Amino acid sequence: MNTSLPQPAPARCDILIIGAGPAGMAAALAAAPSGAAITLVDDNPEAGGQIWRDGPGASLPPLARQHREALARHTNITLLRGTRVVGLGDAPTAGEAPTLLLEDAEHGWAQHSHRLILCTGARELLLPFPGWTLPGVTGAGGLQALVKAGLPVQGQRIVVAGTGPLLLAAAATAAKAGAQVVRVAEQAGWRALAGFAMQLPRWPAKAMQALTLLQPQLRAGSHVLEAQGDGQVQAVRLRTPSGEESIACERLACGFGLVPNTHLGQMLGCALGGPLSHGLGLQVDAQMRTSVAGVYAAGECTGFGGSERALAQGALAGHAAANHTTPVQALQATLRRWEGFAQALQHSFALNDALKTLARPDTLVCRCEDVPHAELVGRSGWIDAKLRTRCGMGACQGRICGAATQQLFGWTPAPARHLLAPARIATLAAAPGDPPG
Known part of the structure; x- marks a missing residue:
């Protein structure tokens, strides 16, 4: 595998894959036997994506290696x-x-390809609540990534709240690093959790994984109300089936599900759709083709369902981009199996509407531009909010507050038209003109 740094001159390849998580890695490996020149791009130091993230505090699973x-x-x-x-x-x-x-630490260049596979994954959905901007409050996946990167949490009291299996995974990672997980507050009720557990024997590996992740501090039907502290989170107030409860802690990790990373696909003109993302993921057909010619998509940018679904979709996209036909039928059967798991997740961990009413008038919704909830109430939509309040115009370019306002107000954030992220002038200068022959 060639891992040399790219040159500043424009480059060409047969298949360009954006994102080196499970889907991107599977796509590259499926296409490789064709002999096609494949370029696999990721902004992390190593391949693996979020689920197979490496670092001083990480222990990579055998499949990732x-x-x-x-x-x-x-x-x-x-x-x-x-x-x-x-x-x-x-x-x-x-x-x-x-x-x-494309841009790395040294160069920017225009990358040309015959086929493009988008494996851009997903990010956490963060919903605003009083105190969510206090130091020590992170996403559940964010905490997991920080611990894997070497964040010291030894002896710290940690509350994990929100919904979905990621809560248990984050709690397990923190506990393994020496933290004291004092509560895992799952907003779904016990009936929903029991229904999900009863389906797990259909996927034996997932059932075994669930048993290893179970936490004695798990409480169902519970959700965060407020993070409290002076310059640092010191306690969290929770709503539980028996009333309110306050728990002292040094860290609070909240995750309310996932949002597909579709910004690049939308900028390319790819249509959204699909039941596994509530219509928010990139729409693909049985060969993982998007609505734009020459562009495929795989993994959680098309909907959520775990690494197994992402691996199957990635392999399908890689074979399709390389014009392989033989393995497709078997892979589609595998994909259908894991899409069943994804549907069970969606049904069991649907968000409670109460989570959309946590913000007070002075609770910040856009953290980058300090826009409170009160300034957004009554706006006609995303563009009106941006023009009137600068919501979504900060460093994250609406990735956090855009998803939050979609949940809170039903707005649809407009996709970028030309630029996806801040870029150097030299990189922009590489855009025009034809690549060398």
Whole structure:
């Protein structure tokens, strides 16, 4: 596998894959036997994505190591670490996929390809509540990533709240690092959890995993009301079936589900759709093709269902992009199996409407631009809110508050048109013109 840094001149490849999580890795490995020149791009230091994130506090599962080793054996796969997509390049020629502007720590360049596979994953849904901007309050997945990166949590009291299996995974990671998990507050009720547990034998590996992640401090039908503290979170107030409860803690990790990372796909013109994302993920057909010619998508940018679903979709996309037909039928059967698991997740961990009413008038919704909830009430939509309050115009470019306002007000954030992230002038200068022959 070629891992050298890219040159500043425009580059070409046969298949360009954005995102080196399970879906992206599976796509690259499925396409590799064709001999196609494959470029795999990720902004992290190593392949693996969020679920297989590496770091001083991480212990990679065997499957993740196997995929990394398999990537390294293919000389036609180039892995670009620490590299991100910042925008669109010049118009593609006939038979090519859209051109993307890529940037790493040293260079920016226009990347041309014949096929493009989007494996951009998902991010946590963070809903505003009083005190959610206090130091020590993070997302549940955010806490897990920080611990894997080496954040010391030894002896700290941690409350994990929100919904979904990620809560238990984050709690287990923190506990393994020496933290004291004092509460896991799951907003879904015991009946919903029991119904989900009864279905798990359909996926034996998931059933075994659930048993290893169970926490004695798990409480169902509970959700966060407020984080309290002076300059740092010191306690969390929870709503429980028996009333309110206050728990002292040094950290609070909240995750209310996932939001597909569709910004790049939408900028390319890909349509949204699909029941596994409530219509918020990239729409794909049985061969993982999006509505834009030459562009495929796989993994949690199309909906949620765990690494197994992402691996199946990634392999399908890789084979389709390389014009392989033989393995597709077996992979589609595997995908249907894991989409059943995804549907069980969606049904069991549907958000309680009470979570959408936690914010007070002075609770910040847009943290980047300090926009409180009161300034957004009565706005006609996302664009009106941006123009009147600068909501979504800060460093995260609406990735956090855009998803929150979609839940709170039903707004649909408009996709970017040309640039996905701040970029250097030299990178933008690489956009126009034709690549060298």
